[in-house]
Amino acid sequence: MAIFYALVMALIAGGALLLWWAWRERAATGLPEGAVLYSDTGVERAVPQPLISRRYGLVGKPDYLLEASGSQRGAVIPVEVKSRARPAAPPEGHMLQLATYCLIVEDLHGRRPTHGVLRYAGGSHTVPFTDELRRKVIGAAEAIRAARRATAVSRSHDDRRRCQSCGYRQACGSEALD
Numbered sequence: 001m002a003i004f005y006a007l008v009m010a011l012i013a014g015g016a017l018l019l020w021w022a023w024r025e026r027a028a029t030g031l032p033e034g035a036v037l038y039s040d041t042g043v044e045r046a047v048p049q050p051l052i053s054r055r056y057g058l059v060g061k062p063d064y065l066l067e068a069s070g071s072q073r074g075a076v077i078p079v080e081v082k083s084r085a086r087p088a089a090p091p092e093g094h095m096l097q098l099a100t101y102c103l104i105v106e107d108l109h110g111r112r113p114t115h116g117v118l119r120y121a122g123g124s125h126t127v128p129f130t131d132e133l134r135r136k137v138i139g140a141a142e143a144i145r146a147a148r149r150a151t152a153v154s155r156s157h158d159d160r161r162r163c164q165s166c167g168y169r170q171a172c173g174s175e176a177l178d
């Protein structure tokens with residue numbers, strides 16, 4: 001009988017250890033509440049294929065897709081992880097990237113996400129997927145498609161560092177900044 005009780009205690013202790021380990025792994029990702037449906041990080045159930053919205057001509061690989069709980073139950077929320085420290089406000093490029101994932105999710109899951117999450121070192125920003133942000137993403141995607149069809153495209157910025165580290169610099173010709 002003593003061996004039986006010892007076995008039961010060992011199983012309970014093992015279960016508790018597994019739960020603690022799973023909680024610790026989850027806490028290390030810094031993710032908000034919700035079941036992980038998709039992960040591009042290899043930490044959770046990895047899905048290697050990018051998400052494709054044929055309707056909007058968009059392709060993307062968010063770091064996570066979470067299934068929301070509570071009042072948002074069933075909604076799919078994209079999460080993008082950035083290694084830099086949490087800024088006071090997210091840069092527009094990060095917002096547009098996250099909003100692109102929101103639009104892809106809307107097309108693939110038939111339900112518009114109310115928000116996405118930008119996870120930085122030390123904290124997150126919840127970004128509402130507003131009508132304005134949605135319009136911006138659709139506009140940016142259309143501009144990119146138009147640029148792909150064009151025979152010549154002008155530089156859209158004055159950032160020398162961006163040109164200096166750009167992989168297309170050789171082909172860019174006079175548009176590239178020194």
Ligand code: SF4
Nearest residue numbers: 155163166169172176
């Ligand atoms: S080198 Fe050309 S393509 Fe690259 S960032 Fe500069 S302007 Fe853009």
